[in-house]
Amino acid sequence: MVALKARKRETAQKVWIVDLINGPFTAAEGWNPSTVQVNGRTVARASILATIVAKFASEDGNYASITMDDGTETIRSKAFGPDVAKFAAARPGALVRFIGKxxxxxxxxxxxxxxxxxxxxxxxxxxxKLELSPPAAESPAPEDTKSNVPEHVAENAIKEEDLGVQAKILGLIRTMASADGADMDLVMEKSQMESEDAKNIIIGLLKAGEVYEPRKGKLKVLD
Incomplete structure (x- = not known):
């Protein structure tokens, strides 16, 4: 029997959010981690210290997001399916140590x-601030990036975008389904999402009863 080689877990590196946003990004295939270049370092898992400024959760409990601000920039974290539980105690205004990919x-x-x-x-x-070097990348001055879009309109647009991810998966399953259902791997590929995120959305839809498996690896929408 051939022994499977354990995958080495990347070390979480402390960074500024602005450097995660503006650093050169390299997308990876399959289960390999995507990376960002920060001050000559290759970052796959990042550790940030930031304040939660917004939180959103879908009504069906299959999707949630938080927005964090560390004083240099803001970034969203998205959770699908089982990962939603990680945001259970997260609350706007709280200072958090966040580790993620x-x-x-x-x-x-x-x-x-x-x-x-x-x-x-x-x-x-x-x-x-003492541990980290000054941010390698700088965001444009606030005057240059200030939006004229009302805050409530922007928030609603974000919510619609997030809920649209689930709708996209459902649409793919409907259009790709043959007599025995749509192939799960092909649905994940066509979604153009990270494979792990797409899988978590599908798991959430299965738990919510939106889709079902007529047989292993095949999906159908419960209309």
Whole structure:
């Protein structure tokens, strides 16, 4: 019997959010991690200290997101299916140590959550500033990026985009289904999402009863 070689887990590296957003991004295939170049370092798993400024959860409990701000930039973390539970205790206004993988979809740089731990001692913000070099990348001045779109309109647009991800998967299953259903692997591939994220969405849809498996590896929408 051939022994399977254990995959080495990447070390989580402390970084500024602005460097995750603006650093050169390399997408990876399959289960290999995508990476961002920050100050000569290759970052696959990032550790950030930031304040949660917004939180959203879908009504069916299959999707949630939080937006974090560390004073240099903001970034969203998206959770699908089982990962939604990682945001259970997350609350706007809380300072958190967040560890996760860097992802990119539809031109948005975001993070997949692994650990979200609330930090009660604000002195850790000072410690982080001493530990890290100044940000390698700088965002444009606020005057250059200020939007005229009302805040509530922007928030609704984000929610519609997030819920649209589930609708996209459902649409693919409908259009790709043959007599015995749509092939799960092909649905994940056609979604153009990270394979793990697409799989978690499908798991959530299965749990919610939106889709079912007529046989292993095949999917059908429960209309």
């Amino acid at each position: 860097v992802k990119e979809y539809n031109s948005e740089r975001y993070m997949k959550p692994e650990i979200v731990h609330e930090v009660t001692d604000p002195n850790w913000v000072i410690v982080q």
